[in-house]
Amino acid sequence: MKHEPEKIRESIGIVFQELTLDRDMTVKEILEYHGRLYSMSKAERQERIEELVSLVELEGKKDTLTRHLSGGMKRRLEIARGLMTQPKVLFLDEPTIGLDPQTRIRIWDYLRDINHQGTTIFLTTHYMDEADQLSDRISIIDHGKIVITGRSWELKNTLGQDLIYLETSDNWEAAELLKDLDSVKGIREKTKGIVVMVNVDGTYLLPEVMDRLRSRGIKIKAVNLKKPSMDDVFVHYTGRELRDSGAEKGAVVIPRSRGR
Amino acid sequence: MHTGFLTIYWRDMLRFIRFRALLFSSLIQPALWLAFFGIAMSNNFERLTATMPVVPGVKTVGYLTFIGAGVIAMTTLFTSLFGGTVLLFDKNWGLMRETFSSPLPRIHVIIGIGLSGMTKSFIQAAVIMVFGLLLGVEFFGGYDPVQILYSLAGIIVFVGTFSLGFLFLSAAIAITMESPEGMQAVITLLTMPFFFTSNALYPVDSFPPVLRALSTINPLTHLVNGIRYFAIGSDFSAIGIRYTYTQGEILASYIALLAFAGIMFIIARWRFSKVTVT
Numbered sequence: 292m293k294h295e296p297e298k299i300r301e302s303i304g305i306v307f308q309e310l311t312l313d314r315d316m317t318v319k320e321i322l323e324y325h326g327r328l329y330s331m332s333k334a335e336r337q338e339r340i341e342e343l344v345s346l347v348e349l350e351g352k353k354d355t356l357t358r359h360l361s362g363g364m365k366r367r368l369e370i371a372r373g374l375m376t377q378p379k380v381l382f383l384d385e386p387t388i389g390l391d392p393q394t395r396i397r398i399w400d401y402l403r404d405i406n407h408q409g410t411t412i413f414l415t416t417h418y419m420d421e422a423d424q425l426s427d428r429i430s431i432i433d434h435g436k437i438v439i440t441g442r443s444w445e446l447k448n449t450l451g452q453d454l455i456y457l458e459t460s461d462n463w464e465a466a467e468l469l470k471d472l473d474s475v476k477g478i479r480e481k482t483k484g485i486v487v488m489v490n491v492d493g494t495y496l497l498p499e500v501m502d503r504l505r506s507r508g509i510k511i512k513a514v515n516l517k518k519p520s521m522d523d524v525f526v527h528y529t530g531r532e533l534r535d536s537g538a539e540k541g542a543v544v545i546p547r548s549r550g551r
Numbered sequence: 552m553h554t555g556f557l558t559i560y561w562r563d564m565l566r567f568i569r570f571r572a573l574l575f576s577s578l579i580q581p582a583l584w585l586a587f588f589g590i591a592m593s594n595n596f597e598r599l600t601a602t603m604p605v606v607p608g609v610k611t612v613g614y615l616t617f618i619g620a621g622v623i624a625m626t627t628l629f630t631s632l633f634g635g636t637v638l639l640f641d642k643n644w645g646l647m648r649e650t651f652s653s654p655l656p657r658i659h660v661i662i663g664i665g666l667s668g669m670t671k672s673f674i675q676a677a678v679i680m681v682f683g684l685l686l687g688v689e690f691f692g693g694y695d696p697v698q699i700l701y702s703l704a705g706i707i708v709f710v711g712t713f714s715l716g717f718l719f720l721s722a723a724i725a726i727t728m729e730s731p732e733g734m735q736a737v738i739t740l741l742t743m744p745f746f747f748t749s750n751a752l753y754p755v756d757s758f759p760p761v762l763r764a765l766s767t768i769n770p771l772t773h774l775v776n777g778i779r780y781f782a783i784g785s786d787f788s789a790i791g792i793r794y795t796y797t798q799g800e801i802l803a804s805y806i807a808l809l810a811f812a813g814i815m816f817i818i819a820r821w822r823f824s825k826v827t828v829t
Binding site: 297305316328 | 562569
């Protein structure tokens with residue numbers, strides 16, 4: 292692999308985090324330029340451009356300068372460009388950052404289509420719902436290292452089946468009382484309360500937990516029961532502190548592969 | 552043969568034509584030089600040299616004709632030195648990443664930019680020549696059509712080689728620099744010595760020895776020699792000085808330009824291999 296960088300470059304597509312479109316070229320020219328860089332033949336280029344502008348729904352904008360496109364359209368064009376050479380692997384660096392919800396959903400749809408057609412996609416994102424919805428496999432990166440990899444449900448299950456959030460008169464005491472229960476997998480402290488990670492169906496466990504606390508004279512101020520989300524998973528593995536001093540904030544890499 | 556440089560060429564020309572303001576200013580500016588500076592200076596020089604004896608049997612040309620070649624050379628110098636700026640913008644705006652992450656060898660970027668800059672220089676030289684002829688520049692005086700074609704070919708070869716050399720230099724600077732302001736400063740600084748130690752606007756015969764030495768290694772002087780040889784002739788007098796060029800001298804001038812372009816190409820290739828685009 293190391294000895295043939297050119298070969299690798301031919302088989303990957305990249306969509307960068309910042310927009311990298313020449314403002315003074317039209318949609319068609321952007322794709323044309325990219326195709327030419329990768330030595331595609333004229334006929335191939337024309338065919339592929341038609342396919343891609345219809346995939347990302349920019350048919351009406353083919354001869355529009357990219358400076359006149361909206362943010363979402365630019366992103367769609369960049370994704371189309373990344374696919375121009377029919378790469379085996381497509382890398383996307385935070386492709387939906389700063390886009391409105393409709394456009395995000397649209398882009399997700401394209402990515403699913405592309406993936407179904409056999410392209411492996413690596414996508415980095417800070418949006419956990421994006422990771423959750425799109426990925427076959429998710430890796431969480433902290434300080435530049437992968438801390439855990441797995442399917443979405445596998446990662447969530449590492450936090451337990453359910454999460455019970457409690458605010459009590461004595462959080463520390465409550466944690467001590469609950470940590471010995473068989474069904475409790477772990478307890479995390481939050482600013483005002485505690486989160487109890489449980490292995491069993493929380494709806495049935497919750498009354499038992501509350502009885503136990505009350506019997507020891509601990510007052511319960513607030514209770515919440517929820518399924519762990521990717522956000523919980525992310526925070527669990529990367530901690531709560533802000534990462535401004537670190538090299539890179541904890542990001543998520545999502546390798547998806549299909550049929551290969 | 553890999554024709555990737557044509558892709559770079561295509562894109563650069565596309566933008567040249569698209570930026571109307573840039574296109575027009577680059578065509579009008581040299582014409583204005585000739586119109587204002589040329590005519591103003593030419594009247595002065597005519598008066599100053601009116602009393603000088605005319606060399607018998609030698610074609611005498613006016614100052615406007617004398618600097619016609621100089622203005623072509625000077626415009627080619629400026630355009631070519633600034634021709635690489637596009638690379639700096641591409642680098643700063645992240646556009647270079649697309650190109651550099653593709654399988655296209657980097658050397659093609661250098662060649663592509665060189666060729667597109669050369670094309671721009673040809674267009675400008677043509678505009679100056681046509682405009683100059685209208686203003687009264689006596690190029691190709693007494694030439695038959697075959698001689699004119701031969702002379703045009705000669706000028707094209709000289710202008711092309713010269714402009715490639717400076718485009719490679721410009722590309723090397725652009726890929727090394729971080730800011731457009733810095734690049735502007737470096738290039739402005741560079742144009743000064745090239746411009747003023749050349750024979751583009753005035754004769755170098757009365758220069759002090761150091762300046763004369765500089766002028767003989769200055770590519771601009773060699774370009775001007777070439778253009779004058781082809782456009783005016785091998786033996787003429789202007790502003791009271793007789794100019795003679797032998798074929799050997801012109802060949803030497805061309806070899807000097809070729810060597811310059813070659814060295815600049817090597818430097819550009821070296822700079823391009825060092826750069827990491829982020």
